[in-house]
Amino acid sequence: xxxxxxxxxxxxxxxxxxxxxxxxxxxxxxxxxxxxxxxxxxxxxxxxxxxxxxxxxxxxxxxxxxxxxxxxxxxxxxxxxxxxxxxxxxxxxxxxxxxxxxxxxxxxxxxxxxxxxxxxxxxxxxxxxxxxxxxxxxxxxxxxxxxxxxxxxxxxxxxxxxxxxxxxxxxxxxxxxxxxxxxxxxxxxxxxxxxxxxxxxxxxxxxxxxxxxxxxxxxxxxxxxxxxxxxxxxxxxxxxxxxxxxxxxxxxxxxxxxxxxxxxxxxxxxxxxxxxxxxxxxxxxxxxxxxxxxxxxxxxxxxxxxxxxxxxxx
Amino acid sequence: xxxxxxxxxxxxxxxxxxxxxxxxxxxxxxxxxxxxxxxxxxxxxxxxxxxxxxxxxxxxxxxxxxxxxxxxxxxxxxxxxxxxxxxxxxxxxxxxxxxxxxxxxxxxxxxxxxxxxxxxxxxxxxxxxxxxxxxxxxxxxxxxxxxxxxxxxxxxxxxxxxxxxxxxxxxxxxxxxxxxxxxxxxxxxxxxxxxxxxxxxxxxxxxxxxxxxxxxxxxxxxxxxxxxxxxxxxxxxxxxxxxxxxxxxxxxxxxxxxxxxxxxxxxxxxxxxxxxxxxxxxxxxxxxxxxxxxxxxxxxxxxxxxxxxxxxxxxxxxxxxxxxxxxxxxxxxxxxxxxxxx
Ligand SMILES: Nc1ncnc2c1ncn2[C@@H]1O[C@H](COP(=O)(O)OP(=O)(O)OP(=O)(O)O)[C@@H](O)[C@H]1O
Ligand SMILES: [Mg+2]
Numbered sequence: 001x002x003x004x005x006x007x008x009x010x011x012x013x014x015x016x017x018x019x020x021x022x023x024x025x026x027x028x029x030x031x032x033x034x035x036x037x038x039x040x041x042x043x044x045x046x047x048x049x050x051x052x053x054x055x056x057x058x059x060x061x062x063x064x065x066x067x068x069x070x071x072x073x074x075x076x077x078x079x080x081x082x083x084x085x086x087x088x089x090x091x092x093x094x095x096x097x098x099x100x101x102x103x104x105x106x107x108x109x110x111x112x113x114x115x116x117x118x119x120x121x122x123x124x125x126x127x128x129x130x131x132x133x134x135x136x137x138x139x140x141x142x143x144x145x146x147x148x149x150x151x152x153x154x155x156x157x158x159x160x161x162x163x164x165x166x167x168x169x170x171x172x173x174x175x176x177x178x179x180x181x182x183x184x185x186x187x188x189x190x191x192x193x194x195x196x197x198x199x200x201x202x203x204x205x206x207x208x209x210x211x212x213x214x215x216x217x218x219x220x221x222x223x224x225x226x227x228x229x230x231x232x233x234x235x236x237x238x239x240x241x242x243x244x245x246x247x248x249x250x251x252x253x254x255x256x257x258x259x260x261x262x263x264x265x266x267x268x269x270x271x272x273x274x275x276x277x278x279x280x281x282x283x284x285x286x287x288x289x290x291x292x293x294x295x296x297x298x299x300x301x302x303x304x305x306x307x308x309x310x311x312x313x314x
Numbered sequence: 315x316x317x318x319x320x321x322x323x324x325x326x327x328x329x330x331x332x333x334x335x336x337x338x339x340x341x342x343x344x345x346x347x348x349x350x351x352x353x354x355x356x357x358x359x360x361x362x363x364x365x366x367x368x369x370x371x372x373x374x375x376x377x378x379x380x381x382x383x384x385x386x387x388x389x390x391x392x393x394x395x396x397x398x399x400x401x402x403x404x405x406x407x408x409x410x411x412x413x414x415x416x417x418x419x420x421x422x423x424x425x426x427x428x429x430x431x432x433x434x435x436x437x438x439x440x441x442x443x444x445x446x447x448x449x450x451x452x453x454x455x456x457x458x459x460x461x462x463x464x465x466x467x468x469x470x471x472x473x474x475x476x477x478x479x480x481x482x483x484x485x486x487x488x489x490x491x492x493x494x495x496x497x498x499x500x501x502x503x504x505x506x507x508x509x510x511x512x513x514x515x516x517x518x519x520x521x522x523x524x525x526x527x528x529x530x531x532x533x534x535x536x537x538x539x540x541x542x543x544x545x546x547x548x549x550x551x552x553x554x555x556x557x558x559x560x561x562x563x564x565x566x567x568x569x570x571x572x573x574x575x576x577x578x579x580x581x582x583x584x585x586x587x588x589x590x591x592x593x594x595x596x597x598x599x600x601x602x603x604x605x606x607x608x609x610x611x612x613x614x615x616x617x618x619x620x621x622x623x624x625x626x627x628x629x630x631x632x633x634x635x636x637x638x639x640x641x642x643x644x645x646x647x648x649x650x651x652x653x654x655x656x
Contacts, residue, residue, distance in 0.1 A: 055500050057656055080502040087500075091492025093325055095332040100324070107321040108503040131332075151501070 007066075008033045008155050008186040009054060014063035016049050016210075023049045025210035027063070031155075036177065036187040038201035040194075040299070046210040047190040048088050051159050054188065055085050068154060081110055084153030086144045088160050088190075094133035098124055101132055102146055109151035118150040121176055123169075138165045145173065155186045162196060174199055194295040206299060213302050221298045227251040227263035230297055231274065232289050234259050240283030247273050252301045258286070263297060318503060322511030329485065330515070341519060344476045348469040349530065352462065362387045363429040364405040366396040372411040376437075380409075383436050386429075401623075402594050403461040407433060417451045420460050463538070466531045467618035468591040471553065473523060475585065475611050478516055478554045479578055482561030485512075487574040490565075490654070499655035509650065513558055520554035521547065540625035548628060549621060549635070553614035556638045559645030560610070566653040585611040613637035 009031035016024040024046045031037045039047050052058045053065060056072045056079060065072065070079055092101055102119055106112035119125060122142040127135060135143060141164060148156060158177070162170045170193075177187055177200050191197055197204055198218045206214040206221075214221060235241055238258040245253055249270035252263040264270035267290060278285055315321075330337055364387045367377050373390065380388045391399065399405040400420055407429035408418040417433060419426035430451060489495045498508065524547060531537040539546070564577040588602075589595060589611035598606060606612050613634035620626035628635065 057496055057500055077502060080500065083500070085497070085500040087493055087497055089493060090497045091494055093329060093494065095329045096325060100328070104321045104325055105501060107316055107318040108501040110502075147497075 006032050008035075008068060009037075009188065010064070010066040011050075011054070012064040014050065014053065014065065015061045016046070016053065016058065017061045023210055024053075024060075024063075027207065027210070027212055029205060029212075031186060031188055033186055034181065034184045035203065036181055036189060036201045038197035038204045039188065039190040039207065040192070040197055040204060040295075041190075041207040042303070044209075045207045047207065048159055049210075050207070051157055051188065051190060055083060055157055056080065081151070082154045084148040084151055084156040086141075086148040086156075086158050086161055090144055092132040092140065092143065095131065097129050097131055098135070098143055098146075099128045101143065102150055105147045106150045111152055113150050113152050115150070118146045121149055121179075122146045123172055138169050141165060142169065142173070145176065149176070149180075153185065155188065156180060158187065158189045160190055160192065162191065162193060170196070197295060204295070206302065208303050214298065218295060221295060222293055225251065225263055225293050225298055225301055227265055227293055227297070227301075229264050229267040229270075230291050230293050231262040231264060231267075231271065232259070232287070232291070233262060233274070233285065234287035235278055236284045236286055240278050240281040243277055243281050244274060247277060249273050254300050254304060261297070261300060263293060263301060319507045319510055319514075322503075322507055323514050326485075326511050326515035327518070330481075330519070341477055341481075341523065344473045345523065345526065348473050349534075352465055352469055352535065363407070363425055363432060364389065365407045365409060365429060365433060366391050366399050366405040367409045368393040368396040368411065370411040372415075376409055376411050376415065379439075380433065380436055383432060385432055386436070401460070402464045404594055404597070409433060414450055419451065423461050462535050463623060464594075464619070465592065466527075466535060466537050467622045468615045470524065470527045470531075470550070471589070471611055471615040471618055472586065472591050473527065474520060474550055474553050474614065475557050476582055477523060478520065478557035479561035479564065479582060481516055481519070482512060482558045483565040483568075483574045483578055484571060486562065486565040487568050487571050490656075491569060491571065495654075496656045505650065505653075509562065509646070512562075513555060516554055516558045517551055520551055524550045537622070539622055541621035541627065545621045545626075545628050546618065549614065549617045549631070549638075552635060552638045552642065553610065553617075556610045556614075556641035556645070559642045559649065562653075563645040563649040566649045585609050588612070590615050607634075608637060610638055610641040 007030055009029060011027060011029035014024050014027040014029075015022070027046070027050055029037075029050070039050065041047050049058065053060050054067060056076055067079055068082060072079065093104075096104070098119060099115060102115045106115055106118070119128060122145050124139065124142055124146065127139060132140065132143060141161065145158070145161060148158070156177070162173055165173065174196070177189070181187060187200070189197070189200060201218070203217055204215065204221060205212055214224070216224065233241070236258060238255075241255050241258070241260045244250065244260065244262065247270070249264055249266065250262055251265055254261045262270070262274065271290075275285065330341075362385050365380060366389050367373050367380070369390065369392050377388050377390060380386050389405065393410065396405070396408045397418065400408050400418060403420075403423065406419070406423055406425035410416040410418065415437065417430055419430055486495070528539070528543065528546065532539065560581060564581060565574060568574050568577065588598065588606050589609050591611070595606045595612055595616075596603075617626075617631045617634045617638075620631060
């Protein structure tokens with residue numbers, strides 16, 4: 001086997017335009033067989049567009065795409081039989097039951113899993129006979145996962161599979177993905193949850209505005225920050241925070257109103273400086289806490305905005 | 315059971331069967347509407363009263379006398395043709411000339427009554443005319459010759475058209491809107507199986523519709539069946555396929571159900587008027603006839619009437635059946651080319 005065969009997915013210079021709008025602006029991606037690659041980025045970054053091009057659902061404006069060594073233009077039928085897909089949103093057939101829906105999708109594939117097996121993988125045994133219309137949002141998502149798994153795919157594409165799932169269901173899904181990886185399957189996952197990316201993915205790719213802005217293992221990416229600690233600070237008046245940018249101990253700073261996130265290399269050196277600076281400016285510290293940096297800090301440092309617009313709770 | 319075509323067909327049937335509202339609006343409602351129409355059109359009113367004078371000795375004189383009356387529109391025709399026009403509702407009365415002129419009317423048509431009174435009155439005014447009592451009036455009421463007999467096959471054609479186009483277009487557009495088509499396009503499902511399942515389901519429902527319709531026509535309206543039910547079934551199925559093809563074509567790129575409704579109306583309305591549902595398509599001017607005869611509903615209605623009323627067999631219906639087959643094949647080929655799964 002040449003090293004090329006180790007790649008499940010190879011993407012070079014992928015560009016996608018919708019009219020004048022540029023959704024993807026030259027994306028390069030390599031996904032190795034048997035690994036889980038996490039695609040992360042804020043809303044509208046181009047994750048879904050990238051994934052749908054890899055799934056053969058959209059045609060790229062420019063760029064090279066190889067999936068399992070094949071091209072969509074020439075091997076579409078063979079590729080579809082080997083890919084499992086969960087779209088970001090799908091309205092299933094309301095009138096069908098869970099079991100019927102899975103049986104329908106199973107019938108399309110050459111070597112499907114047993115219907116019961118696919119259903120039990122996503123823990124929907126109780127809902128076998130329920131119409132899909134009556135499922136809760138999270139149950140629908142689990143059914144969508146069962147439909148992605150039932151063809152026993154070589155590559156599984158999951159576009160935000162755990163958005164809207166409760167913590168237990170999320171962990172269940174992680175187990176399913178881990179089991180798949182143990183069987184040598186490849187997973188391409190998009191997510192807004194850092195924790196999920198860290199647990200499931202060997203490697204991560206951050207994209208923003210259609211470009212790759214960083215890539216590597218979670219540990220590498222956090223190390224790339226060059227900051228051992230993060231200080232979260234709230235001060236009054238907000239203007240005093242601007243003075244902090246001058247501090248030498250600082251690796252990075254993001255300010256939003258009266259709050260600031262400071263990335264520092266050595267806490268014991270940076271913290272006194274920060275407090276002194278605020279005191280000299282006549283400001284008052286309202287809140288201060290410190291923590292280890294996360295992937296979200298990496299993203300914040302790269303783009304100036306958080307991965308999830310709504311903040312970092314969750 | 316494991317075959318994708320079977321699974322897709324089951325999906326389609328369950329989508330219809332388990333959704334009573336869908337079932338009603340796409341299937342029950344057109345049937346009921348057409349039956350209400352049938353009942354209503356048993357006594358429709360149209361002016362002026364049209365009279366056909368059959369060729370024969372004394373016909374000229376009768377025409378001359380009738381033509382002076384504004385409420386009467388007089389036409390000449392050979393006796394057979396005159397009777398057929400009465401059957402089709404194109405004239406309200408047929409006057410057979412002779413020593414004792416005979417009036418033929420369809421008791422199912424209220425105009426028949428006024429036509430009779432008007433014609434009698436006019437004939438009585440002339441010098442030396444036979445007295446009204448001498449005029450023989452023959453109601454032509456054998457089933458197969460009334461307006462309702464003409465109307466019902468047309469209504470069946472109309473029902474097959476609207477249910478076939480709508481069942482195809484609305485569900486495909488809904489599935490595209492919900493991204494289900496996109497999801498299916500990401501599987502190795504054969505596109506032909508998908509379309510085939512829809513066509514099979516439509517065929518099954520078309521058979522149900524035809525059975526229901528023929529039974530009502532026979533039991534409620536006493537419409538006779540001169541030809542074979544198998545021939546009606548074959549013609550109706552071909553019609554259902556051509557309209558399904560049209561429905562698929564209309565739905566091939568549409569995103570929203572509103573647009574689908576608009577396209578549905580745009581395609582069916584002209585045919586409702588032009589294709590001889592309520593009155594014969596021959597009533598339109600000659601230059602329109604080639605267009606009218608190329609429409610699938612004209613071909614379907616003509617064929618259904620020929621089988622049901624005149625006992626025609628399929629072999630004699632080559633031309634209209636070819637029109638239907640051409641629509642079915644043409645629409646599907648184009649539809650599958652331009653079809654958008656995403
Ligand atoms: N069909 C389309 N027509 C026009 N613009 C589109 C289309 N699809 C996507 N876009 C644009 O392309 C950009 C990338 O969209 P995409 O759906 O890939 O984002 P995403 O990273 O998946 O975001 P999210 O996290 O919200 O799912 C967005 O700006 C979007 O508005
Ligand atoms: Mg997305």
